[in-house]
Amino acid sequence: MLSPHTPTPPSNSSFAVASSALRWRWPRGVDGYARVVPHVPVSRSAILEHVARIDAEKYARRRNYTDGGTRISAFLTRGLVSLPEVRDVVLQRHTPGQAYKFVFELAWREYWQREWLFRGDAIFADVKLRQHPVDSTRMPRAVLEARTGVEALDIAVRDLYACGYLHNHERMWLAGLICNAARTHWWEPSRWLYYHLLDGDPASNTLSWQWVAGTFGHQKYLAAQENINRYSDYRQHGSIIDHDYDVLAELPVPEELSGRADLELTWTPPQSEALAIDPAKPTVLHHSFWLNASWRADLDANRVVLLEPSWFARFPVSPLVTDYIMRCAREIPGARLVVAEFDDLRLSGDVFFMDHPSVPHWRGTADEMPRLFPHVPNKSYGSFTSYWKQCQRTNR
Known part of the structure; x- marks a missing residue:
């Protein structure tokens, strides 16, 4: 219908x-x-x-x-x-x-x-x-x-x-x-x-x-x-x-x-910056879905915006989108923009990142994404209507 x-x-x-x-x-x-x-x-x-x-x-x-x-x-x-x-x-x-x-x-x-x-x-x-x-x-x-x-x-x-x-x-x-x-x-x-x-x-x-x-x-x-x-x-x-x-x-x-x-969708990666990690400091990792400059800003840490080629091979974006991601990344003080896989970094010490379905393989301390309705039970809902009703119940 x-x-x-x-x-x-x-x-x-x-x-x-x-x-x-x-x-x-x-x-x-x-x-x-x-x-x-x-x-x-x-x-x-x-x-x-x-x-x-x-x-x-x-x-x-x-x-x-x-x-x-x-x-x-x-x-x-x-x-x-x-x-x-x-x-x-x-x-x-x-x-x-x-x-x-x-x-x-x-x-x-x-x-x-x-x-x-x-x-x-x-x-x-x-x-x-x-x-x-x-x-x-x-x-x-x-x-x-x-x-x-x-x-x-x-x-x-x-x-x-x-x-x-x-x-x-x-x-x-x-x-x-x-x-x-x-x-x-x-x-x-x-x-x-x-x-x-x-x-x-x-x-x-x-x-x-x-x-x-x-x-x-x-x-x-x-x-x-x-x-x-x-x-x-x-x-x-x-x-x-x-x-x-x-x-x-x-x-x-x-x-x-x-x-x-047929579609021809390919990702053109930006120039990767040299990775400079101070082993005495923790590392704060950003992905393309979390480029928040205020997140853990008070922590004296290595800061890396990591763009993984394996992700962008699955979900390529245009040069215009890549440019926008780079502009967002530049707002994070001291962050290095690195094009590599997570395992290639070989990080030691504490690693912090924002949890997201695009990075299930990242290892370290995953912060929970801020939610509008954090008390809604964690499960899949059959429809938005059922989800919204639960939001209203838990928000009273």
């Missing part, structure tokens, strides 16, 4: 980032699509100032529009700030009632992370149901080349390549078109989107694609042109998705989406 309703995956998951209401914006060129902006905030002070400016009530009203949102996903994915920090800053200016929808959406990110923690690599295959129907595992060429004929989506793909971000709704519109109009299995398209996103998070991205494809729930999602016209700046008619939902559900794959292409 295709859902005609506005979807609920979070604006702070990997399926979201845009806002025009806050200070920094993506400028657009004369042809209408965004240009690369190398100055997305990475410093703690700039990010916390950005968070403090969030209008939670306006967010609740406008989050589904392409000029709405918070633009904090990249900060959360890279661990520059934590979920509890963001919540607490917003609650300084809003009542819990005013911030309810905002916190609700933050909880989606925590939910996806918990599912990855407990399901492990099983999230990288169909979780609950097999996707059906599937005509191909290869990407529609028209999507890759931004020529589907759906103006809002073609511009969105160009924005993705240029800037590394898309609004939540744009991501879902694209995913619905690829999975349910073009009948493509979600895995390769999810890798394509992850590759280009500054805020690419394996759990949020993967499980959001599965939500759209109907493998993480009982409904699929595919937007009609009317939905895009309502929530974007475009007023197009006559596109391949300009049909009622009951018609869309029965249409064969449009000819425009029938051509296929």
Whole structure:
């Protein structure tokens, strides 16, 4: 069944980032699509100032529009700030009632992370149901080349390549078109989107694609042109998705989406710095999902940002994303950026790192990731609804 309703995956998951209401914006060129902006905030002070400016009530009203949102996903994915920090800053200016929808959406990110923690690599295959129907595992060429004929989506793909971000709704519109109009299995398209996103998070991205494809729930999602016209700046008619939902559900794959292409996604590692370890000091290790400059800042320690080629071989990212990770890493005082495997470091003495499903093989003292709802029982939940109910019970 295709859902005609506005979807609920979070604006702070990997399926979201845009806002025009806050200070920094993506400028657009004369042809209408965004240009690369190398100055997305990475410093703690700039990010916390950005968070403090969030209008939670306006967010609740406008989050589904392409000029709405918070633009904090990249900060959360890279661990520059934590979920509890963001919540607490917003609650300084809003009542819990005013911030309810905002916190609700933050909880989606925590939910996806918990599912990855407990399901492990099983999230990288169909979780609950097999996707059906599937005509191909290869990407529609028209999507890759931004020529589907759906103006809002073609511009969105160009924005993705240029800037590394898309609004939540744009991501879902694209995913619905690829999975349910073009009948493509979600895995390769999810890798394509992850590759280009500054805020690419394996759990949020993967499980959001599965939500759209109907493998993480009982409904699929595919937007009609009317939905895009309502929530974007475009007023197009006559596109391949300009049909009622009951018609869309029965249409064969449009000819425009029938051509296929293989993905060529590779990671180009940055220059690795020489590793200089003082054996008399402990070592604080950062990974690409925890680049928080304030974490254990009072500890006199060796500091290393470790990028493991084995991880990036599995989950490659674009040069734009790599550059963003490097900019984040430079905010950590005294940290060396090293491209190597953990075992290659041959560390002795105390080692500290932030626990994360991407580094299960790291050895040392693993700090627990700060959580919005730390008292919720540690288990996998069948749905976000059941998880959210448990959050509300434990937060009373």
